[in-house]
Amino acid sequence: MRQTLRRSCAACAKSKHSCDLRTPRCSRCIKRRVPCQYANEPLTGSQSPPGAWDSTTALSASNRAPDPEIGSLYDLNFASSPDPFDSYPKTRLPRAQVQRLIHAFLNKISFQYYPLDLTRTSNPFLISWWPLALGDPALFHVSLQTACLDAELIAQKGFHTSQMLMADSVALVRRKVQDPVLAVQDGTLNSIVTLAAIEFGKGNGHVAEMHVDGLKRLVNMRGGISAVRQTSPLTARMVSWVAMLIMGKPQFDAQDDFGNGNGIPPPPEWQLDFTTAIHQQELPQIFGVSHMDVESIDPQVRQIFIRLHNVCYRARTGHISNTLLHDLTCHVVHRLLLLHTDPTANINNIPERRNEASAQSPTIGTPPSTSFAQSHTPDPSPISECIRYAMTIYMFITQGPTYYSHHVILNTIMGRFMEHLKQLHTESLAEVEEATASETSNQNHHTNQYTTRRILRDPLDTWLIAIGLVAATGTPHYQWFVDRGIENASSLLVLQAADISGGDNLTWEEDILPRIKKVLWLEKPKAEDVFRPHWEVILGAANHSGCPNG
Numbered sequence: 001m002r003q004t005l006r007r008s009c010a011a012c013a014k015s016k017h018s019c020d021l022r023t024p025r026c027s028r029c030i031k032r033r034v035p036c037q038y039a040n041e042p043l044t045g046s047q048s049p050p051g052a053w054d055s056t057t058a059l060s061a062s063n064r065a066p067d068p069e070i071g072s073l074y075d076l077n078f079a080s081s082p083d084p085f086d087s088y089p090k091t092r093l094p095r096a097q098v099q100r101l102i103h104a105f106l107n108k109i110s111f112q113y114y115p116l117d118l119t120r121t122s123n124p125f126l127i128s129w130w131p132l133a134l135g136d137p138a139l140f141h142v143s144l145q146t147a148c149l150d151a152e153l154i155a156q157k158g159f160h161t162s163q164m165l166m167a168d169s170v171a172l173v174r175r176k177v178q179d180p181v182l183a184v185q186d187g188t189l190n191s192i193v194t195l196a197a198i199e200f201g202k203g204n205g206h207v208a209e210m211h212v213d214g215l216k217r218l219v220n221m222r223g224g225i226s227a228v229r230q231t232s233p234l235t236a237r238m239v240s241w242v243a244m245l246i247m248g249k250p251q252f253d254a255q256d257d258f259g260n261g262n263g264i265p266p267p268p269e270w271q272l273d274f275t276t277a278i279h280q281q282e283l284p285q286i287f288g289v290s291h292m293d294v295e296s297i298d299p300q301v302r303q304i305f306i307r308l309h310n311v312c313y314r315a316r317t318g319h320i321s322n323t324l325l326h327d328l329t330c331h332v333v334h335r336l337l338l339l340h341t342d343p344t345a346n347i348n349n350i351p352e353r354r355n356e357a358s359a360q361s362p363t364i365g366t367p368p369s370t371s372f373a374q375s376h377t378p379d380p381s382p383i384s385e386c387i388r389y390a391m392t393i394y395m396f397i398t399q400g401p402t403y404y405s406h407h408v409i410l411n412t413i414m415g416r417f418m419e420h421l422k423q424l425h426t427e428s429l430a431e432v433e434e435a436t437a438s439e440t441s442n443q444n445h446h447t448n449q450y451t452t453r454r455i456l457r458d459p460l461d462t463w464l465i466a467i468g469l470v471a472a473t474g475t476p477h478y479q480w481f482v483d484r485g486i487e488n489a490s491s492l493l494v495l496q497a498a499d500i501s502g503g504d505n506l507t508w509e510e511d512i513l514p515r516i517k518k519v520l521w522l523e524k525p526k527a528e529d530v531f532r533p534h535w536e537v538i539l540g541a542a543n544h545s546g547c548p549n550g
Contacts (some may be wrong), residue, residue: 010037087138092164097133104147107128109157112150113403126233136187138172141148142194144163149198169195177214184222186232189215193242197404200246212243218469224262225252232517240264241330242403244337248412254334257307264334267327269311269320278309280303286519289383296381303387304335305520308309308391314524320522329399336392337413382424383457387550390464391520397530398522414471418480421464425484428457458495459515461488466516469534482538489542503541508535 008019009026011034029036091098094384101215110125117123133139145165173191178180196211222228228234230412243251253263258271278286281304283294286309294302311320311328330338380388396410465488468481489506496506506512512535513528521527 007038007379010039031059044386057436088134089140092168092212093140093144093161097161098144100473101144101147101151105143107148109143109147115400116326116402128234130189132190136185136191138169138176138191139187141169141172142191145169145198145468146194166195166198177218180221184218186235187378187475189218189228189232189235189239192218193239196246196392197242201404208246211237212246212251215239215243219252226255226262226265229265236264236331237326238403241326242333244334244408245404245406248409250334250337251431252334254338257303258404264331265327266331267311267324269328270307270331271322272310272314273327278306280306281523287460289460293383293457297379297384297387300339301336301380301384301391304332305387305391309333309520312520316523320524325399325522326402329395332395333392336388339388382420382427385420386417386464387460389413389420390467393417393467394520397467397470398524410471411475414468414475414477417468417471418477458492462512463519466512466531466535470530483536485535485538486542486545489538490545506539508532508539512539 007021009021009029010404011032012019012026013031017028019028023038025036088098092318093101096418106126110123110130111118113125114123115251120126130143131138133143142165145162148162148165149159152162171197173188176185176191182188192211192215196208196215199205201209204260212391219225219228225240226235226364228239240250240252250428253261255263255265257266259265264375280294283289283297283302284305287294308328381411393410396413403405461484467480467487469478469485472481492511496511513531516531
């Protein structure tokens with residue numbers, strides 16, 4: 001066979017298109033993501049442009065098994081480079097160091113950002129973020145910076161390299177925001193929200209807020225967060241969630257139950273026709289409270305609870321994906337926190353909150369005009385606020401940390417939750433005293449059982465305490481919830497003693513878990529393991545003390 005003297009690549013020659021002769025792959029093959037093979041080395045032509053996306057390289061990198069010894073990543077000698085053609089944007093770092101940081105981002109940081117998906121073929125930071133970063137110098141520098149910060153935190157030898165990457169990242173982002181077209185690109189938004197999270201993690205709350213304010217303006221230029229979501233789901237999810245974690249409150253509105261508005265949309269399951277759905281008339285039975293108590297709950301809190309309860313109920317017979325869980329959590333948390341005006345100052349202006357933020361790993365990590373003004377209830381009842389904050393905390397617990405630690409905002413919400421829960425507890429004690437006095441005067445012989453029913457909102461109390469126990473773990477508030485849990489269990493023992501079919505002791509499987517599931521419970525693998533240990537200790541103490549004599 002005659003040897004060809006053709007210089008163009010095989011793909012361009014076959015389609016009869018001109019080839020720009022770039023090596024190792026021409027621009028047309030890079031754009032079409034097809035193999036590029038030359039029969040002869042091109043006599044002319046330049047190297048592939050910086051940031052060209054090489055699908056073969058990316059797939060080979062994404063298919064590597066996670067490194068079980070990722071903590072010692074920077075001591076490894078790689079036999080092959082994640083990108084042997086150096087087609088990524090140029091940096092001031094040595095080639096070998098860039099390769100190590102790329103490897104760290106692909107094998108560790110991507111899964112730290114998004115632990116909801118530990119699969120290489122579907123993790124959004126591998127299939128969406130990283131291809132974008134290879135063509136965006138600003139986002140590429142920011143990505144390397146997160147990996148570099150992680151390595152420097154482990155090494156404890158200073159932050160020289162990450163500071164240099166920070167300076168270069170900021171300079172590159174500033175160039176982009178000066179161009180109206182480049183300013184609203186996904187890469188720009190991703191870069192800014194990551195820089196904001198890094199500054200927040202370092203304790204530079206003011207700088208982080210400046211980044212978030214600029215980010216909100218760019219989102220508005222895109223038509224709002226819902227418009228960004230339609231074309232760039234990962235960007236919209238990360239921007240809305242991380243902005244809220246940094247600022248301590250929602251920075252974007254949420255759409256209503258029917259998807260109206262420009263805010264964060266509800267997931268499709270939120271709008272399904274629930275043939276087996278609960279209705280408001282069933283809330284007294286679900287909560288174990290009176291109709292008067294239900295009427296005192298804010299109507300929007302009731303509506304959100306009913307829809308969330310129905311979503312969780314349907315999930316018992318099916319599977320709820322982690323992405324759906326994230327969308328559900330983001331929508332519900334924004335809706336709940338936007339309900340009432342909150343007099344609490346911005347958490348980043350509180351010294352102890354800044355210190356809490358500084359203690360978090362910095363790997364990544366003015367409200368809208370209608371925010372905090374959607375409800376017409378000036379002074380919500382304690383039971384309404386307890387349910388509102390408990391639902392918020394439960395969604396945080398169920399989803400887990402995503403993109404960045406939610407430790408700071410969760411502590412703030414816990415403070416508000418405890419404030420209303422203590423008020424509700426005080427009111428219950430007052431009701432008991434009143435009922436006891438009335439029964440004594442009437443010589444009622446069933447005082448203990450009656451007063452127990454008055455103090456115990458069963459199963460609502462059990463659910464509220466269960467959420468508080470998990471969220472308060474490791475904090476000074478934990479013992480308060482343990483004490484309330486023992487009181488709750490003792491009250492249940494009184495009721496159980498009055499029931500001839502009841503057992504002698506309370507158990508997690510038969511007495512506590514069914515009550516929690518009756519109120520609000522999302523079936524997930526190992527979900528019970530989060531709550532069980534706390535209640536086993538409480539039940540042990542309550543069962544040991546025995547049932548009070550009636």
